[in-house]
Amino acid sequence: MSVWATAFAAVVAFMGIGLVDPILPAIAENLRATPSQVSLLFTSYFLITAVAMLVTGWVSSRIGGKRTLMVGLVLVVVFAALAGTSDTVGQLVGFRAGWGLGNALFVATALAVIVGAASGGAESAITLYEAALGIGISLGPLVGALLGDMNWRFPFFGTAVLMAVGFLLVTTLLRPTPKPAVRTPLAAPIRALGHGGLSTTAFTALFYNYAFFTVLAWTPFVLHMDAHGIGLVFFGWGVMVALSSVFAAPALQRRIGTVRVMHLALALLIVFQLGLALSGHGGIIACTILSGIPIGLNNTAFTEAAMEVSDNPRPVASAGYNFVRWLGxxxxxxxxxxxxxxxxxxxxxxxxxxxxxxxxxILIVRRRHLETLERVDIDHTFQDVPADARA
Known part of the structure; x- marks a missing residue:
């Protein structure tokens, strides 16, 4: 139950990423802001999330994983509620920054907690985590559209309520997590990036995430649809993210390997980015939804790569990786x-x-740093072969 309680809270946390998508035009209209001013809702959120990733391991190694999750959830509840009371775009951007701090504490720790508590090993735990990400990303725009159609402030209040529920579930169902025997130094995530494989994965993910969030943050303005229309388009996109991350990515990783999945997904994303640039209205809708496929593939491939490519403790590797990639x-x-x-x-x-x-x-030039992933893929494939077939 503790894993599922954490996973539910993770779903709600990831809902916050796409929640504002359907209401971006409404926010711009009601607060008399330009698209670039409204885009700072994402920028402040992810910039603070990225920087805060550097301290998540330091915090959790001192107060424990459960307490870190609880602090993160409380911060999200408070700042999401405050965001709903904003009267200017500056206030909204500031409150989203506080929201990003809470999200960083929760998200980075949630992956480590799920990996530690899951019975099926790291691979199944990462799949569960990516499923939570996919479900959250797909539901976020839908919830944002339904609530935002009544008032652009309601999605923020709705998130606060749902995260309060997540806080209660984590408080009551998650067993206290022991503090690590060795406390994580504050500089550990930066030092971890000295590993060639982890830095290669992280900086590749930075450029990938730039493309990812170009789709997420700019497309609502070019769709020229109401909140319901934008919400439905990004719900379809999120469903593609969820299905490809949970089902397609693991199967492809076993068949062609994690690094080749990255190459394939990045190439597909180039195709859909060009489709978005060159298409009419119908093509923009189709390319937006279909772009969820390579994004889902990459989310799983990059997350597993960051966890497996180096010998750093998973929370430290996750913090260093997420610091770099969220900058994108x-x-x-x-x-x-x-x-x-x-x-x-x-x-x-x-x-x-x-x-x-x-x-x-980057993947091609620094491919030698990712040889560890190829060995991990071989091990996973070997484990999937029946014992009598190995003999």
Whole structure:
């Protein structure tokens, strides 16, 4: 039950990523803000999330995983509720930053807690975590649309209520997690990035996440639809993320290996980014939904790679990896909207495609640092073969 309680709270936490998508135009209209100003809702959220990742291990190794989860959940409840009371876009951006701090404490620790408590090993735990991410990302726009259609403030209040429920579940159902025998130094995540495999994975993910959040943050403005329409489009996108991360990614990893899955997914994302740039309204809808497939593949492949590629403790590796990759999520919304305002609505997608190409280039140039992943893939494939067939 403790794993499922944490997974439920993770679903709600990830809902916060796409929750604002359907109401971005409404926020811009009601608070008299430009798209680039509204995009700072994502930038402040992910920038604080990225920086806070550096202290999550330090905090959890001193107060324990359960208490760290609880602190993170409380912060999300408080700042999500405050976001709903905002009267200016500046206030909303500030409260989203506080929300990002709580989200960082929760998300980084939740993965370690789920991996530690799950009975099926790290691979099944990561799949469960990615399932929570996919479900949360898909439900976020739907909930945002349903509540936002009544009032743009309601999605923020709704998130606060759901996270309060998650807090109660974690408090009552999650067994106290023991503190690590050795406390994590504050600089441990940065030192962990000195490992060639982890740094390669992290910086590849930074460029991938730039493309990912270009789709998530800019597309609501080019769809020219109401909250319900945007919500349904991104619900379909989120379903693709969930299905590909939970079912397609593990199967493909066993068949062609984790690194090749990354190459494949990044190439597909280039195709859909170009489709978004060049298509009419119907094509934009189709490419947005289908882009969830490579995003789901990459979410699982990169998360598992970060956990397996180095000999660092998983919480430390996760913190260092997430610090770098969330910087991509912080940069894309603001720079994408500014590029659109300066040039054209298609420009952010061309830049996103270039970022995917750069990510592929990093994987090729630094492929020797990822040889550990190939051995892990071979081990997983070997474990799947019946014992009598191995003899």
């Amino acid at each position: 999520g912080a940069l894309a919304p603001y720079f994408g909207s500014r590029l659109a305002e300066r040039f054209s609505a298609s420009t952010p997608y061309y830049v996103g495609a270039v970022c995917c190409a750069v990510a592929i280039g």
